[in-house]
Amino acid sequence: ETGVTQTPRHLVMGMTNKKSLKCEQHLGHNAMYWYKQSAKKPLELMFVYNFKEQTENNSVPSRFSPECPNSSHLFLHLHTLQPEDSALYLCASSTRTWDTGELFFGEGSRLTVL
């Protein structure tokens, strides 16, 4: 496996369900990110982890709960979501958060909330 891998690729859930998105990077990076991508909108940064420590939470509702057990894995736990949370959720990694460098994105998890 190479690059940034996200699972599942597609997820449909009801508003009362609990599910998790998983991201794994094989690039040896120390920073990982969750972005939300909605149609015709800029990518929205949700969470940032650097060396497993959360460094940023961009006013994301508590129904989204991130977890970073190590520098290679990142999870986004979802519970009691709203239909407006339907979007493509992208995971990304970079060498370190303070580098002005390249973000490497996964292919995303397409979430539909019914």
Place this chain on the structure above:
Amino acid sequence: QQQVKQSPQSLIVQKGGISIINCAYENTAFDYFPWYQQFPGKGPALLIAIRPDVSEKKEGRFTISFNKSAKQFSLHIMDSQPGDSATYFCAASSGSARQLTFGSGTQLTVLP
């Protein structure tokens, strides 16, 4: 202050033509301006990037033009090909990857 405004929202170009996508910013602290390319079903991938100490950077058929005084930068795709059909995002940051601010994207379609 943190916004990056991108236009047009969509663009249709004939094969062999020039595709031009524009971005404007307000934050004068931005010092890194990348462009990302996203194909359907894929995540964005870095295409080309520029820093404000140069006015132009070219990589193959892709060129970034940068106008510091106007706080604008643009992506030019020369000899556009159907394989270039994708969504293009401009972005800007002031010192770190975690501070990247993205534009809203341009969906480019190159007709054969």
